[in-house]
Amino acid sequence: MPKNTRNSKNSKPLPMKIIGISIGLLFILIVVGVMIIPAFFDKNPVGSLFNNQPAPWALSPKELAKFNYSESEQSGRGYFIEYCASCHGPTGKGNGPLSVNLKKRIPNFLSPSAKYINGFEKDLLFKTINEGIPNSEMPKFNYIPQLAKENIVEYLLHLKKYQNMY
Numbered sequence: 536m537p538k539n540t541r542n543s544k545n546s547k548p549l550p551m552k553i554i555g556i557s558i559g560l561l562f563i564l565i566v567v568g569v570m571i572i573p574a575f576f577d578k579n580p581v582g583s584l585f586n587n588q589p590a591p592w593a594l595s596p597k598e599l600a601k602f603n604y605s606e607s608e609q610s611g612r613g614y615f616i617e618y619c620a621s622c623h624g625p626t627g628k629g630n631g632p633l634s635v636n637l638k639k640r641i642p643n644f645l646s647p648s649a650k651y652i653n654g655f656e657k658d659l660l661f662k663t664i665n666e667g668i669p670n671s672e673m674p675k676f677n678y679i680p681q682l683a684k685e686n687i688v689e690y691l692l693h694l695k696k697y698q699n700m701y
Contacts, residue, residue, distance in 0.1 A: 611690030614683040645698040660688045
């Protein structure tokens with residue numbers, strides 16, 4: 536077997552300080568290059584953090600004045616978007632992103648000819664929210680706080696009453 540011709544006395548130690556600094560600089564360049572620069576141009580979701588834009592569902596002061604929401608209706612709109620809009624859409628048209636996966640088409644709350652299984656009166660809307668609709672994909676939402684349910688119902692009644700505004 537050949538002997539190791541390299542002598543440990545003659546070899547230089549690795550420059551750990553330089554390697555550590557190089558790795559640190561590389562990390563900083565990656566963070567700046569991948570996150571900060573594209574974010575400045577809003578090319579990725581992180582960019583919205585730097586642009587201070589309102590959420591897509593937020594209403595401008597002009598829209599708030601147009602719809603003339605009461606405090607409970609405005610709160611109900613927020614709860615509706617949180618709990619219901621994924622299926623029903625933000626304005627109750629039945630066009631939420633999950634609606635395409637459902638077996639039956641969701642009713643459009645803004646359509647005068649829409650048919651509602653439980654009806655569209657205040658107490659019937661509470662029943663639908665609390666119990667869901669049997670043999671359908673409308674689940675129970677009995678875990679939602681009572682005030683939130685009341686506000687959602689107020690928002691739905693507002694949608695129905697002023698359906699020509701949406």
